[in-house]
Amino acid sequence: MAVDYLVIVVYLAGMLAMGWWGMRRARSKSEFLVAGRRLGPAMYSGTMAAIVLGGASTIGGVGLGYQYGLSGAWMVFTIGLGLLALSVFFSARIARLKVYTVSEMLDLRYGGRAGVISGLVMWAYTLMLAVTSTIAYATIFDVLFDINRTLAIVLGGSIVVAYSTLGGMWSITLTDMVQFVVKTIGVLLLLLPIAVVKAGGFSEMKAQLPTEYFDPLGIGGETIFTYVLIYTFGMLIGQDIWQRVFTARSDRTARWGGTVAGTYCLAYAVAGAVIGTAAKVLYPKLASPDDAFATIVKDELPIGVRGLVLAAALAAVMSTSSGALIACATVANSDIWARLRGIVRPEREQHDEVKGNRAFILLMGIAVIATAIALNDVVQALTVAYNLLVGGLLVPILGGLLWKRGTAQGALASVAVGGLAVIGLMAAYGILANEPVYYGLLASLAAYVVVSLATRPTDAAVLAAWRERLAGRGTEPENASETVSEQVPAAQ
Numbered sequence: 001m002a003v004d005y006l007v008i009v010v011y012l013a014g015m016l017a018m019g020w021w022g023m024r025r026a027r028s029k030s031e032f033l034v035a036g037r038r039l040g041p042a043m044y045s046g047t048m049a050a051i052v053l054g055g056a057s058t059i060g061g062v063g064l065g066y067q068y069g070l071s072g073a074w075m076v077f078t079i080g081l082g083l084l085a086l087s088v089f090f091s092a093r094i095a096r097l098k099v100y101t102v103s104e105m106l107d108l109r110y111g112g113r114a115g116v117i118s119g120l121v122m123w124a125y126t127l128m129l130a131v132t133s134t135i136a137y138a139t140i141f142d143v144l145f146d147i148n149r150t151l152a153i154v155l156g157g158s159i160v161v162a163y164s165t166l167g168g169m170w171s172i173t174l175t176d177m178v179q180f181v182v183k184t185i186g187v188l189l190l191l192l193p194i195a196v197v198k199a200g201g202f203s204e205m206k207a208q209l210p211t212e213y214f215d216p217l218g219i220g221g222e223t224i225f226t227y228v229l230i231y232t233f234g235m236l237i238g239q240d241i242w243q244r245v246f247t248a249r250s251d252r253t254a255r256w257g258g259t260v261a262g263t264y265c266l267a268y269a270v271a272g273a274v275i276g277t278a279a280k281v282l283y284p285k286l287a288s289p290d291d292a293f294a295t296i297v298k299d300e301l302p303i304g305v306r307g308l309v310l311a312a313a314l315a316a317v318m319s320t321s322s323g324a325l326i327a328c329a330t331v332a333n334s335d336i337w338a339r340l341r342g343i344v345r346p347e348r349e350q351h352d353e354v355k356g357n358r359a360f361i362l363l364m365g366i367a368v369i370a371t372a373i374a375l376n377d378v379v380q381a382l383t384v385a386y387n388l389l390v391g392g393l394l395v396p397i398l399g400g401l402l403w404k405r406g407t408a409q410g411a412l413a414s415v416a417v418g419g420l421a422v423i424g425l426m427a428a429y430g431i432l433a434n435e436p437v438y439y440g441l442l443a444s445l446a447a448y449v450v451v452s453l454a455t456r457p458t459d460a461a462v463l464a465a466w467r468e469r470l471a472g473r474g475t476e477p478e479n480a481s482e483t484v485s486e487q488v489p490a491a492q
Contacts, residue, residue, distance in 0.1 A: 004307030022167020029353035032168035044257035054320025055136035063289035065276020069213025073273035080265030082235025087258025092251030110408035119335025128385035133321035161365030179315030186312025199278035391422035391440030410452030418444025
């Protein structure tokens with residue numbers, strides 16, 4: 001394993017080096033939180049694909065393939081569909097808003113009354129997303145170095161916190177591009193063909209496995225519908241995803257770059273399911289489906305290649321973890337802390353903005369690592385996060401973008417009723433049940449429509465300012481002076 005260890009160590013050292021490089025570039029709030037809104041199509045596509053394809057998509061996607069065959073692709077496939085829908089229908093308008101958080105968008109649309117409540121829901125979602133990604137380090141480092149769970153979480157989490165704190169979105173963007181390349185080579189170009197060959201090819205796989213393993217709908221219609229509801233719609237409204245949209249240098253980049261990333265996700269989904277199916281042929285009696293990825297990598301790949309593929313799994317976890325971490329810190333700082341203190345932010349030194357956001361990333365990173373150590377059930381934590389996100393925020397966000405009659409009171413009622421309904425239904429039906437998100441979403445929609453129609457329409461001046469921002473003619477929330485670094489050509 002010496003060569004494999006060397007590959008991993010070089011990879012981790014490279015991540016830290018890019019964090020240091022990003023620190024030199026992140027000199028303003030815009031540079032630190034959204035990479036100066038200057039990413040070109042290539043970097044935008046790569047980093048967007050990197051953040052949405054995390055440990056659950058890689059390790060979990062292979063596990064679903066092991067358990068259900070080709071239909072195990074549906075979880076990651078619905079993530080790709082959500083990214084495609086976001087890119088084609090909404091990303092251009094989102095990019096033109098020039099905001100930093102989803103709650104700022106809600107304030108612009110509804111007149112400044114929805115921020116704190118929506119911020120709390122979004123913070124809970126991004127925190128749990130970062131926690132579940134961080135827990136995945138335990139699985140990977142256990143395969144690599146045979147170290148205990150707590151040390152693995154601290155080691156992996158500390159590296160992500162370090163480079164994220166140093167350079168903010170610039171560091172995360174640079175590391176995500178590397179992680180995108182590593183994942184593409186490790187999973188699509190190496191592990192996929194090797195796994196199929198080791199399993200004897202598709203003809204042998206079909207001969208060895210039941211026919212339902214090759215049924216595209218074998219996982220079940222209700223499960224597919226739930227995936228669409230949670231993951232496809234979740235892609236439309238998550239702060240971690242929107243914050244990447246904010247990095248695009250133009251609405252055209254956001255639309256076409258996101259479309260490329262979404263298409264890549266669809267291919268990644270199929271690849272994971274095929275790898276899992278091959279693993280079922282090779283190891284029919286694994287204790288857990290989630291062991292399929294690590295087992296096939298450890299036993300079937302040659303030296304050096306094994307290290308690269310494990311680095312790909314590590315890259316998948318790190319990209320999601322870092323994206324969720326900066327989203328969590330941005331929401332905590334901008335949408336909760338500043339508002340609760342009653343701060344009306346005047347124009348400030350850019351260095352102060354960067355310093356404050358850097359402190360929040362460090363603080364949230366410590367909280368994420370501590371929570372990950374204390375938490376055991378990853379699936380339940382992630383389910384709670386997505387149920388709250390979709391049940392509480394989907395309706396007021398999409399309603400604000402699509403229905404001009406929606407009001408601030410309707411939005412607040414939708415967040416409160418949807419969120420409380422989801423929590424109550426999870427207590428009644430169980431965290432992993434489908435009913436909480438089904439009925440919570442319906443309750444949120446009903447509250448939004450009824451209360452909006454029962455209250456006065458949004459002020460015409462607010463709607464006029466909103467339309468100006470949607471058209472790209474508004475200004476950013478803070479009229480901070482641009483730094484010299486923002487005058488360089490846009491990154492490609």
